Amino acid sequence: xxxxxxxxxxxxxFASLMTGTGLLSWSPRSExxxxxxxxxxxxxxxxxxxxxxxxxxxxxxxxxxxxxxxTPIICQEGxxxxxxxxxxxxxxxxxxxxGLKAGDPPLASTGDIPGGGSGTLTYTIPTGKAGSYLFYDxxxxxxxxxxxxxGLAIMPAGKTDQMYSGSPTFKKQLFWVFxxxxxxxxxxxxxxxxxxxxxxxxxxxxNGLTSLPPGAPGHGDVTQDALYDPRTRLSGVVGYRTLIxxxxxxxxxxxxxxxxxxxxxxxxxxxxxxxxWQKDTIQLRNKLGKIDAIFPFEMPPDAYPPVTxxxxxxxxxDEMSQTAGGGLYQFGAMTExxxx
Ligand SMILES: [Cu+2]
Numbered sequence: 001x002x003x004x005x006x007x008x009x010x011x012x013x014f015a016s017l018m019t020g021t022g023l024l025s026w027s028p029r030s031e032x033x034x035x036x037x038x039x040x041x042x043x044x045x046x047x048x049x050x051x052x053x054x055x056x057x058x059x060x061x062x063x064x065x066x067x068x069x070x071t072p073i074i075c076q077e078g079x080x081x082x083x084x085x086x087x088x089x090x091x092x093x094x095x096x097x098x099g100l101k102a103g104d105p106p107l108a109s110t111g112d113i114p115g116g117g118s119g120t121l122t123y124t125i126p127t128g129k130a131g132s133y134l135f136y137d138x139x140x141x142x143x144x145x146x147x148x149x150x151g152l153a154i155m156p157a158g159k160t161d162q163m164y165s166g167s168p169t170f171k172k173q174l175f176w177v178f179x180x181x182x183x184x185x186x187x188x189x190x191x192x193x194x195x196x197x198x199x200x201x202x203x204x205x206x207n208g209l210t211s212l213p214p215g216a217p218g219h220g221d222v223t224q225d226a227l228y229d230p231r232t233r234l235s236g237v238v239g240y241r242t243l244i245x246x247x248x249x250x251x252x253x254x255x256x257x258x259x260x261x262x263x264x265x266x267x268x269x270x271x272x273x274x275x276x277w278q279k280d281t282i283q284l285r286n287k288l289g290k291i292d293a294i295f296p297f298e299m300p301p302d303a304y305p306p307v308t309x310x311x312x313x314x315x316x317x318d319e320m321s322q323t324a325g326g327g328l329y330q331f332g333a334m335t336e337x338x339x340x
Contacts, residue, residue: 070150
C-alpha cells in the first residue's frame with residue numbers, strides 16, 4: 001500500500017485547481033522570464049459516477065491537494081521553466097515534458113525522484129517550440145494513466161492570439177486533457193500486486209471529470225460535472241474564437257465531436273496541418289496524441305431561423321467514451337458549448 005499522503009479527491013480537491021474562469025490567461029512579455037512552479041505528487045481516491053472508488057495519483061498544487069490533471073502551465077518561447085516536484089509517496093516517480101511532435105523524445109525531465117524526495121527540472125525554451133505539451137510521469141508505462149499528467153502551453157514569443165507564428169487568431173484558450181481509467185490497473189498499483197497485462201477502460205474523463213446528466217447527483221456542480229466545469233466548458237458570445245488544446249493521456253483513441261460549429265483543425269500530434277480543415281469530428285489519437293483546434297463561435301449555420309444564443313454539446317463519437325462502468329450512458333467525456 002502506498003499510504004503516505006493518502007487523500008480523498010472530491011469537491012475540495014478539485015476545486016483547488018480552478019483558477020478564475022478556468023481559461024488560460026496570458027499576457028505576452030517582451031523579455032523572457034523564469035517560471036517557477038512546485039508540484040507535489042500525492043495519491044488518494046476519486047469516486048466515479050457509478051459509485052466505484054478509484055485510486056489516483058496527481059501532480060498537485062500542495063501536499064493537501066489531489067489535482068488530476070495538474071494545474072496547467074502557460075509560458076512563452078525564451079522562458080526558463082524551473083519546476084520542482086516533491087514526491088510525497090513511497091515509490092520512485094519522475095516528471096517529464098513530452099516532445100512537441102509524435103516520436104520526439106521528452107523536452108526535459110527531472111530524472112528519478114525517490115519516495116519522499118524531490119527533483120527539479122530547469123529548461124530554457126528555444127524558439128520553434130510553441131505548441132501544446134503533456135507533462136507526465138514516464139517512470140513506468142502506466143503512471144500517466146493514474147493521473148500523473150497535465151498540460152503545458154508554450155506561446156510564440158510576444159504573441160497574444162496565435163498558437164504558432166502565423167496561425168489563425170483566437171480570443172481565449174483552454175485545455176481538454178482526456179484520460180481513460182481501468183480500475184483494475186489502479187487497484188493493482190494501490191495494492192502492490194502485479195500489473196495487469198490487459199487494459200479494459202471503464203471510465204473516460206475530460207480534465208479529470210465526467211459529465212453528470214440532469215438528475216444525477218452532482219449535476220451542475222462546477223467542481224464535479226464536466227458539463228459545467230469552467231476549465232472545460234466552451235462559453236462565449238459570437239466571435240469568441242476559442243483555442244482548444246486537446247491532449248490524450250490515455251490508452252484509447254477518441255473522436256472529438258462538436259455541435260453548433262465545426263472546428264478549425266490546426267495541428268495533429270504537434271505538426272501543423274498542411275491546410276486548415278473545418279471539421280465537426282477530429283480524431284485524437286491514443287498514447288500521447290494531441291490536437292489543437294479553434295472553436296470559432298460563429299452563428300450556428302444549421303439553425304433556422306438564425307440564432308446567436310443556445311446550448312450545444314461536445315461529445316465523442318467513440319461510444320464507449322460516453323459511458324461509465326461498462327455501459328452507464330452519458331457519464332463520460334463530454335462538455336457543454338454555450339453561446340451566450
Ligand atoms: Cu452529436
